[in-house]
Amino acid sequence: MQLVQAIAALVALWLVCTSPIEAKCGYEACPAGKPNMINVHLVPHSHDDVGWLKTVDQYYYGAKNNIQHAGVQYILDSVVAELLKDPSRRFIQVETAFFFKWYQEQTATVQTLVKKLVNEGRLEFTGGAWSMNDEAAVHYQSVIDQFTLGLKVLNDTFGACARPRIGWQIDPFGHSREMASIFAQMAYDAEFFARMDHVEKTQRLSDIAMEMIWQSSASLKDADIFTGLLYRHYSAPPGFCFDVLCSDAPIIDGKSYDNNVKSRVDDFISYVKSMSNSFRATHIMVPMGDDFQYENAEMNFKNMDKLIKYVNERQVTGSKVHVFYSTPSCYVNELHKMQLTWPNKTQDFFPYASDDHSYWTGYYTSRPTQKRFERIGNHLLQTVKQLSAFVHLYHTEYTGKLDALRQVMGIMQHHDAITGTEKQAVARDYDRLLSDAMTQSQDTARLALTLITNLGVQQFDSCLQLNISVCQAYDSANNLVVTLFNPLAHRSTQYVRLPVLEEHYLVTDENGREVPSELLPVPSQLLDLPHRAHNTKHELVFQATVLKLANYYVRVLPKPRSQKLSTRQRFQQLELLQQKSKADEPEFTLQNSLIKLVFDTSTGHLKSVEMNGVSEPIDQTFGIYNGARANNGAPSRRSSGAYIFRPNGTIALLQQKLNYTVHKGEKVQEVHQQFNEWISQVTRISEGVNRVEFEWLIGPIPIEDDIGKEIVMRFDSSLQSNGIFYTDSNGREMLQRVRNKREYFTPNMTESVSGNYYPVTARIALQDEHKRLALLNDRAQGGSSLADGQLELMLHRRLLNDDAFGVGEALNETQFGTGLIARGKVYLMLNTPTPQSSASERLAQQEIHLPFWPFFSKTNSPILSSVPLPDFNDLPQAVHLLTLEPYSSSELLLRVENIMDHEEGRTVSFNIRHIFEGLSGQEIRETTLDGNMPLADMRRFKFQQDGTTVPQSAEFFTAPYEPLQANKASDSSKFSVTLDPMQIRTFIIKWA
């Protein structure tokens, strides 16, 4: 009988495969509503976290169901089986990380059936990125990357029918304007989410303003995007969860005492009517799903089938409710057709408060080392991408390793990964995943560098512990070659710091010229770290200038025998300077050609900063909030936790006298300050660098007093900022914040501290008529300006209670048997309140975000470049090389960005023909931001704002200019690129 079965399967498959694909996917595959009715779009969906209480793989395989019952493999297995049973059924798939893992495990038969479902719009991808990314702590570069990855996998596997049209950010804890802007730039038609400040949601429900037009950029044109807030989280209506995880009553329509068709239909219609009162259209969307639902999709669909049948049967007796399977895109399509007008939105949806005492502003900082590690992952990813692109690496073991890092970085953007809101065991798994992928992708970098240079693949090691002044790549820094890769477009000069054992070194450049270098001591607090299994006590510091790639050579010198050497090698001088300033002088200073810092001799605290022609008394210190501890039984009993920041009482500022040491090199000057037993800092200025660096070291945060603590760095100045400050949105556009105010509603500011916290991914600033003060950071943090002239960033937190939003653990990170120790940098820039100041902050941001990546080789011979790398240096300064990466076996993706906004900069033009040629380009085409759709094909819904005239027919956004399209033979003018402020343009360059 097996033969017969096989034949049957083959025949079925043949019928499926040979049936003409009618291209009725997307909006064309949408079910029709009924006129004069409430049309209810039932949207079956499963919200599958790429890690949270369980690891990614535990969720995929359904392991550790004792922690949480969830198995994504079964969800996809059973959903596909159910969709095949009835062409009217629909399901949306969101997280491509899970989908792709599953799809690769399927037989060819199943893959063909899935393609059919996709091509007929029955399985619709919504969202579609590798994960459903967070919107507070993520950097836009990584968001774009993870959408590029997800959409590319979908496009490569299924073609255009699989392209998502709708953003589906249903779970993240607050929503950034930049995310909306990215959706617009990817040609998405709308975005939906489920979480919003509870006061705002209540008001919007009553204002019938749940759906709106979000003007997602102050600089970009055509960045409006339709945005909807879901009515009741992302769950099915109460009582209508038919999932295996629920206990709601099934629809019982058989001959049974328990037959409940009448009451269930009554309840559903009542819900629908009530819901539709809060929405403008005669179409409403009802999600049918929740976390990890549809593991046994048969239950869900069988009961939804019955619900649809019996609700619609009521129409015979006059019911005006029509319900059917649908998708968010089909819902949006109906709204677009209806040509209604909608309210306007210009700011963002931070912070998210789920009740008056629950501000979800703790996760902006939670797990600070993980947040930093993710940035290092991105740093390496961009480095490896560019290197691979230069040598046209594709379809080798090494691009597989690059893919691994791309994928893990996609996972890291997940709203329970970079947010730090996962369980501890899951955090460890993320670390392992990222660490392993970075290790793998270093092989790819090695191969690329081997192809670029004359060195073998055993070289070009990376150091991943430079943050604690440890490099495992070399024992001795003798005969060390430091190959510096500059991921930025433009030539850059930066300081390089190498942990070293010896005391005398000679550094030379590629031309054999000596490069001035000096030794600085590793802060004593770092030397005491329990897990720092290394005895390097100094860092060798030198300034390097790199276009894309440069080598520096380091040799150990014998003990100094001549004055010359001792002059070059500044160590002795440093020894002399490593003394406390005399106690009888009230102040001491660090000063170079750009900056002067004045410190109070008696306390060791910073007193004032002078730079850019501006001088300002600035008090810088650390502060400690005690985390609220309660039983979460009521809003007022909320604990501070992984999600929630809720201080108990006021801040305790560390203003007492410090122990400190001063270390002045010729280029670099540092004050090492000890604030208390577990908080220390290096305040540093470096010649030629126009910012002050505060390198903090915090932990283990003590909990012996049974109190969790949240540590901030605070700056006080006299600037009259008038309640206003600015924070970046995912590292790109800045948003104005007004203390105790919101755009749409009047917040209840019972929680006056945490309610004023905002995510700071890269920059926080304030200014007055005369001065501007900005802080840049090295990872996402929460920040605020709680008083005029004051800025603070939360650096670290350790808490003893869960905050009862699901994670089920206190955020009490430990490592090596003690509380987590974190280290990082905050940069201060003081300037005049001009757009140019803000622009200079942006350039600094670039260097902080993507500094040189150092590779280390041990060799006596010079490294020669065999392949000249293309030169981006002539692009205007405002242009950022956002992405350069292998795209397919014959294509590269190039993304260029004008990093200045409409105030900071202006439209720039340049020609990329030389880059095209430098990359051996044959053809080039322009795409949407994600790289997967020809920009010429863009046709994005335009919605009308309230107060505007409604057009006669539905309107669309299309490409705002003629997309770049050229080939080798094209005239140079074809390669001209213009970038408006904040504009990003994406190109695919075919090279073979």
Place this chain on the structure above:
Amino acid sequence: MQLVQAIAALVALWLVCTSPIEAKCGYEACPAGKPNMINVHLVPHSHDDVGWLKTVDQYYYGAKNNIQHAGVQYILDSVVAELLKDPSRRFIQVETAFFFKWYQEQTATVQTLVKKLVNEGRLEFTGGAWSMNDEAAVHYQSVIDQFTLGLKVLNDTFGACARPRIGWQIDPFGHSREMASIFAQMAYDAEFFARMDHVEKTQRLSDIAMEMIWQSSASLKDADIFTGLLYRHYSAPPGFCFDVLCSDAPIIDGKSYDNNVKSRVDDFISYVKSMSNSFRATHIMVPMGDDFQYENAEMNFKNMDKLIKYVNERQVTGSKVHVFYSTPSCYVNELHKMQLTWPNKTQDFFPYASDDHSYWTGYYTSRPTQKRFERIGNHLLQTVKQLSAFVHLYHTEYTGKLDALRQVMGIMQHHDAITGTEKQAVARDYDRLLSDAMTQSQDTARLALTLITNLGVQQFDSCLQLNISVCQAYDSANNLVVTLFNPLAHRSTQYVRLPVLEEHYLVTDENGREVPSELLPVPSQLLDLPHRAHNTKHELVFQATVLKLANYYVRVLPKPRSQKLSTRQRFQQLELLQQKSKADEPEFTLQNSLIKLVFDTSTGHLKSVEMNGVSEPIDQTFGIYNGARANNGAPSRRSSGAYIFRPNGTIALLQQKLNYTVHKGEKVQEVHQQFNEWISQVTRISEGVNRVEFEWLIGPIPIEDDIGKEIVMRFDSSLQSNGIFYTDSNGREMLQRVRNKREYFTPNMTESVSGNYYPVTARIALQDEHKRLALLNDRAQGGSSLADGQLELMLHRRLLNDDAFGVGEALNETQFGTGLIARGKVYLMLNTPTPQSSASERLAQQEIHLPFWPFFSKTNSPILSSVPLPDFNDLPQAVHLLTLEPYSSSELLLRVENIMDHEEGRTVSFNIRHIFEGLSGQEIRETTLDGNMPLADMRRFKFQQDGTTVPQSAEFFTAPYEPLQANKASDSSKFSVTLDPMQIRTFIIKWA
């Protein structure tokens, strides 16, 4: 695309349907093992209780998943889908009640696919009865009925391939020999179960005696049946539950840090090796399932597929473990082929103790009113079946109503229904189901009686509250016709009792002759029942004699005017007798021509019984055990509960002086005794009836002292029973019990009371050289003989703690806001210790089990029978008309039984031609006990006992004689029937 899909489905279906059915079901469809290996038969199964914590329908539809996650519709949906994916997969379906409900809901396509699965042995029915019946409290008649029903549905739906071969009693709490005998008589090849006294199981594991040959009858030939105890309950090996209800690790075989193939295979092989040490064959059976598992069968099969794949892959490196999907029948088939020998078993597996303090002997009595109601259900069912058969009712609305009662009675046999071990809400649902089905089937009875007589269908009402002396069928008993139906084969004379309001009646028979009648008072305790909404204070009692059907006419008389009437109507006389005997006489008696009872005047207690020429001092009273209350945290902390009987301390006997009244009619004499505030009794003898009747009324059992109580009726005599007593097995063969002893092992008798309790479905007896004392009961109860000469039956129990075996509720039945009140009868027979005495007890059992069923009509005119009913009266007295029922639209099923065992009686012969003709028979054929398989086709595995010579080829039991097969034209000799002691023969009579 819908058309294409439909075509694909049709083509697939066509291929399925037209492919020749190779009849490779049953043993021919079994997977092959491998020589020189441990062959592991993985048996996917789901144990689906037909009610327990949820009602039948709640389980079926998956409602109330908050109580227990379980939805049988999804189990069957998903199992069928999974079986279709791979022809090597197997599943056994057990409970036909659920299966049939599901199958009827399926589309023709699915039904065809299911047939294919059945025909290929991929979906195998095991057990196959309507429910998995209990084995302690059930009556054999109902067990046979519910197997007949289940197997008939399977046979009608699928044909012979669906016929179960294996008994699958995996959950019942102890195992009866009668059940094994019934399996043998139904041609089953083996039986498996999972529960056995823990001491016995341990011993059998060590003796390698887990599998045995059960000699299931002391009287029947060829009743040996292979019986196996499962190794580890009926669950998957620890760690290998891949079900949605479990949290064991899935098999992770992908590229993952969590890949666990090696450890999982290691663990499985280790389990298999350990298990195989306790079994004789190189084949072992591993169940893969548990309660309500396989709701998402895809999870189970996907992981089992992987387990099989990776375990068998180990064979390449020398592993000797071969694992494959299989079924119990395929396992038994391999054992049969191996021609090993096996240990012997002759008794039963009661009581079941799961630890030294947990004797599952409470459920023998739990929910006494439900247990009684089930018997009334059977009583009506047999009545309606016979009536329907007489008039050849089939395929009408009325047989549908009969089917409803058949099905509900099948459900009532379930091991959490009649056992009383379900939740209270479920018990109420059972009551409702049975009550409704009985009400419906009364319509069928009405129609049949209408066809038999001259009366319209509005007549022939039944009374279901006669147990509390209430009949709702008539307001006044004037012009009342009582139509008595006798379900037994033989003419019978019984007392009829009618609750009446008036005081003077005339009863006449069908010939207009007056029938002596008398009034007896309803016991005062009954009059006070809170829910007895009736004011009848008397019962009209008369003796009736019925062959199959007889009418008695009742008229109210005016107040008596003549001596004649007042003589006939004994009421005044009764008044005189309703006085206490004079206190100065130490004894008073009840006496008639057969029995003399002597009571102590001062205490009111029974002192002695004299009957059948035997006189014996007998003390009869009630006793109270206090139920143990503890936290169930350890065996010694076990509470008495729905399953467990665990008295705390010794019994408290009610030996104090009673209040009592004596009521002597001409025929019936009663003592009404009040033992305490909530226990009373009527002790009764009736002229012509050779047994003493004790009609008890117990409740509400008080719990104000926070102590649960278990009430027994105890008889003490001077019989020297020497530790030996006898209890029936499901109402049929008797088993000898020896106090504190077991057949196979030495029990730990820490629980000396409950450990000596056995199920008493119909009879418990003891004897010595001179005398025999037997008790008959009206429902299943627990009973014992805790001292020589002593017998006790547990009548009622009310407990305040759960016993922690899953039901999660204390057995604390309430009704109308107070504790449950129960009423019932115990019959005593005192005799000489001869086989004839036991035989007379059997005949009494018949009358108690199936007395006349009274129908009530209100009419002035006589009822005439238009259809003569066939006459069974000339069959030998030992022959019982076990079943007569409609079988199909043209067939009846007739089952006759020799109710005497090999000691009580002998082989009888008779001819059934006149019955055949009376039923308009055209053809008759003989079948197995269940009616569904021609006896001529029987070919049942014969296994060899240890010590016997092993035959060269496997042997089989076949029909032990030439099965009866005849038609209208056959010679009368063809209709001759011989019945050995305890033999049952089943015939299908085609009448059209």
